[in-house]
Amino acid sequence: MAASAQIKFCNLCGRGVTQKIPPGDNRQRYVCDHCGEIQYQNPKIVTGCIPVWQDRVLLCRRAIEPRYGYWTVPAGFMENGESVQQGAARETMEEACAPVTDVSLYGIYNLPHISQVYMLFRARLESEAGYGVGEESLETALFLEQDIPWDKMAFRVVSAALKRFFIERQTNQFTVEVTDIV
């Protein structure tokens, strides 16, 4: 996790690092005492989808911590070399074995206390039966709005986005939300 990562040694030369403000910078970084390499730490992007099939959405019950056993949408850390949308689709494939198309931005959520930015997309499931159970899921299922296990959802940000989704779906007028989760 970006916010809590410990850095004691230099990635380049293996010697010890010290926290200091490098020349031309204005904040403390871990800097190598030997080779001078600056070990930057930056926020990470979590990217995910609301996979939609007609009037239902695909949810996954988590087989990993945090929030083991609770429901959420497929999402995870964005990887190098991909786009945010590709990352959202990849996570949907990994966690729910579900190919998706029409990946559209739906929300950006700042989580500054853990140095993450959560980017959520709407996406279309390619077929009604086109999903399964990935390694990080206990089960997956398509839910109508009234069947969503609201009291067993893993993350409030996802519950709020799903509620917005079902309201906006009535008129097919989808907005993009940008907000902070503190």
Added chain:
Amino acid sequence: MAASAQIKFCNLCGRGVTQKIPPGDNRQRYVCDHCGEIQYQNPKIVTGCIPVWQDRVLLCRRAIEPRYGYWTVPAGFMENGESVQQGAARETMEEACAPVTDVSLYGIYNLPHISQVYMLFRARLESEAGYGVGEESLETALFLEQDIPWDKMAFRVVSAALKRFFIERQTNQFTVEVTDIV
């Protein structure tokens, strides 16, 4: 830079790392041979503003590489502990000494070849004279559309966003663009 970062030693214990696929993962990571710590590398967010004063926008002429001497909007790497909008406003303060308000999402640009995501916002300059020249800028100035030095712009993605801005400004109907820059 995220895509090209070299990792030879473990940040936690200083011993050598080897590229391998950790258990439960599906891609090569740098893993410590001694303590097993996984040295993840993830995309970085570059965040910036188009600072607007009435019918003019604030641009900075770069005092740093890449594209030294060329013009762009204030932008830079997002830092831990801030929101994307705070990062965009902070960069505007650092590079153009300009406080901004009303920071609204305007574009998300995937740069998968360098493992960056560029997030661009519109923002309102607090006053007409409320800007200066930050350490990473040679000069800064407010430009009307017809005065923008289009042939001296540092980055095509910024030129494209500014062109879209001036078109959309005519009707005050601003969109959010999500696209790949390859």
